Amino acid sequence: MKQHEQVLFKNRSPGETAFLETYRKSGGYQGLEKALTKMSPEQVREEVKKSGLRGRGGAGFATGMKWSFFPADKPGEKYLVCNGDEMEPGTYKDREILMADPHQLVEGMIISAYALQIPVGVIFIRYAYEQCSRNLERAIAEAMEAGLLGKNILKSDFSFELHLHRSAGRYICGEETALLNSLEGVRANPRSKPPFPAQKGIFGKPTNVNNVETFANVQHIIAHGSAWFKNLAFTESGSGTKLYCLSGHLERPECFELPIGISLGAVIEEYGGGVWRGRRFKAALPGGASTPYLTAEHLGVGLDFDPIEKAGSRLGTGAVTVFDETTCMVAATLNLNRFFARESCGWCTPCRDGLPFINWLLEKIENGQGEMGDIDMLREQIRNINGRTFCALAMGAMGPMQSLVDLFEEEIIDHIKKRCCPLKT
């Protein structure tokens, strides 16, 4: 197992959480000091833009670009929101950061708030992450105590207050506009865009939303420079490291910090310890439950945004879920779809009722009652759900679904012809 430079996991050690003292020893809050004393907000934004940092929350939107849409220079009520909902199956990287080194998020948010000239921030965190919440509460208190957070940070004239909000616990709360509604205390239904949160966010005020891992990268970029950050990646187009959280049929399903662009095969073999029980690799979700499957032919693909897209999937959150040769892909996809159907917020028809329709179709096929016409019906359902819903949740559900019919049509036909699941023993 080759060691790569650890940035976010620098202070990670099993069973322990690094707090202020450890964090400072490892260079913590130097980025903040540099930003506040040596850089203008605009310079901070520029540096982040040059770093090529892309959002780690799933959509991979360039952070510098997102920030450039934010009315940083307009005074008034503005909010910075950290999306720590992390409820997608297979994704647990944010938890690893918050369990290992929570100050990274706090510092990243303070610098981002400075860059965007935002006085108030909120960390929206998954309800099940109680220990992470406590770690954050302690980190926030320590930072306040040390004058790193609150009024006149480091004696500058920049002030920033940071709140923690425990989510009610629905996957849809991670969708950024539903998150804003949820913070306002109304139903977590997504809002239509435009207006984007940068224009109208919480209580109608400009709001910038980023993921935990995205924020955590910011102070490293500021402390060490954008060039250093870009160089961390394997690929020319990529930059930085990524937390790949492995799950599924692997010998070592753990979370690793690796350079962006490392190949899928390398991650599985070198870090995940290979497919478990000596079995063969069948497929993987490269970036979480809402990304299309990749198969053995894609093992050489670099885990970076653009290359994966070329291979027909998405980097998403960097959660790699591996399926071995004994997996029934119909059953696996049905399992995923049940999650999405359950987590649908119920606002729009194709998602609320279309996903259960697909559940019924897949159950039928899996139970050996499928008919050949069902495959067409499945394609037709996907066609009319994909891109037709109010938010991206159902589109996410259609990721694996589309690749099921594209890559594993033979397996579906096999189910129908044999009138049972061929992989069930």
Next chain:
Amino acid sequence: MPILTIDNQQIEVLKGTNVLEAAKGLGIVIPHFCYHEALGAVGACRLCAMNFVEGPVKGIQMACMIEAKDEMVITTTDQASQEMRARVIEWLMMYHPHDCPVCDEGGECQLQDMTIAGGHDIRRYGGKKRTYSNQDLGPFICHEMNRCIQCYRCVRTYQDYCGGTDFGVLGTNQRVYFGRFRDGRLESPFSGNIVDACPTGVFTDRTFRYRTRYWDIEEAPSVCPHCSLGCAVIPGGRFRELQRVRGGVNKQTNGFFICDRARFGGGYGNHPERPRVPRVDGAQTTWPEALRALRKRITDLVARHGPGAVAFLGSPRASLEANYLLDSWAASLGSRRIAFDSHWQHDRSARVAAGKLGPRAASLEDIRCSDFILMIGVDPLNEAPMLALAVRQAVRRGVRLAVIDPRPVTLPCAAAHLPLAPEALPDVLEALAGGDIRRLGRREAVLLEGILEQLRAAERPVLIGGPDLLGAAGIERLLDTARLLASEHRPCKVMTVLAGPNSFGCGVLARQGPDFEAILNGMLAGEIKALVCLESDPMTGSSDPARTGMALGKLELLAALDYLPTAAAHHAHLFLPTTAVPESAGVYVNNEGRMLLFSSAMDPGTPISVSGGGDHPPRTFLPATPGSEPRPAWATLGHLQGRRLSLRDIRQAIEMEHPNFAGLSSLTTGGEGKRIADISPPPETAPEIPFPHSEGEGTLRLYAMEDFAGSGELAGYASALAPLRPTPFVMLGALDAKQRSLSDGQQVRLRSELGGVGVALRVVPDLPAGIALVPRLRGTALESYVPGRGHYDCQILSEDEEKT
């Protein structure tokens, strides 16, 4: 204005129009559920899919969510968008119980229509259906959740538009539920709107349940007679019975919605005691006999005592045509003794509004679009409910609302409330009009300064007042204030809430004529021997029922034309039945001065009771429909003058005589109506009539106020509204209650010049000191407390004190 192409046809639309509306403009109606003109586009149902071929957005898009732009080329007939719409319908129908045969919505169900239009026919989903349990939502609305298609229109209506808080969405995914936290009557006074808003049979009118299929009901566009706002309603009748009322559309008045008083208060015409046959001296008779008798008696009286011996009373709930004919009858006899409202203050206020409102009159739409609202002496929810909703729409946009009123004016929106005693309101008006603000208390002066500042800063401010507390003099001052606050570039509009649906029209007809007080004095003095009441009941309508009763007792002839079993109708020597509003056509002039046409939805007749108790088929066959004697008041009044007039003739005559009503005869039903021309000179305000009272130890000033369902004359005869009527109560400020050692909820004794009555006490924290309030509740001991009459001296005692 963007020009776009839809299905090869070009259309130019207003900027901001969405593509779904643009297509509608071309006659292309694409199935849709969640979009509703009043509720806006939310993109939830995903049914309105169209294919965008050229322009800024491409591909299959939801037309309701896309603003029409130049160069857009759109098709609705391509395979992809048709497939999408068919799939959406299929998804919506996955769990539907297919219970159309027993569903009250059947026949007027948008789900039925859209299913056909959407192209989904044969069920493919074979899984389990989701089933919900339903809730008991009270006496007005049935709940059948399995028919729901999750368009969210009900919550958007109930919560967003109407401000209700006890009903909403629960749950997520395919189990979202539209209901209350637990069973119980829907609390909003606008709850019935979810029946109209729901495109399926989830919410149906319980009072209408299992009675009629849509294609069997007779409907016509009409105007609500329950207050002065003139909301558009659509009454529906069958089996000679008014079976339901639903909301009509008038964008200048109600918009799309109506209040529950209108929706569930239509039963006054079905009242079992409604007098349906002409009567002379207590005996039923035929029309010719009754008409002959009335003409003869009046001619005799005029011959014996001169024309002044006959007086007439018109009515704010009678049509303009009938009121006009009453006026012309009086004139033809030579009598100038005609009033149009027996309530002095209401009469005078209507005349002030009719004479002075002019172009400053605010419509409900003006209020929805305003940017600052000051309400003074007006309690919308009880006096003119839809006004409360209009105000709410402005407040939803962030508009500030200030309320100056002693009553605990409850509203479905946030407001800054300054509770001042009624006696202080003239000073407030004075101060607003530029007078000395220091006459008020310090705190009040500061608050008023703030209000004035906002008033001056606003671009479209509206002042709203009502006659009950302001009186005619106050209304006049309110209009002066608006005039002073307005400039050439900045109008300051006013809405005056009046007493009845045609108060304004009556105000125009009344001009400088006498008021009922003068007629009352004439009757008491014995100069007036006869009174003809057109759809009005001075016994309960006037400000002083006791004195009125005495005066009526002296008459030689009391004649009444009505469709209600009123006290006057009961005591009349001569009674002529008239048709109720849904059975007649005519014009009302609402409080803004807007002429609104209503047409007849049904013929009068005694409702058929389907008892099955052996009376079917009928044993005796009558030549005419039972109970069909009532005739339109205007027809009867024409007849009495020996004139055969059509409504058209009458309207033309009105236009000739009163140029204000120009355009009356070209009005069409279902439109927005037309504001009258403002020409008549303002009437002189008569002096306030002093009411004798003595202030003793522990005396409170008691004011009567309107109640949503308990005060209105028509509402009083609508039995369905009974659940909405409160049990009698009196309101007292916290301090006054404490001084008397009385507590909230306690049973107390209310003693005034009208006698003593036991009521429940409601303690209202910020009610001004020295004031008590009672709702006027018809059919209870509080019936004789008349709002707008000034105050009564009263004492409030605990029951024990009363005994000692």
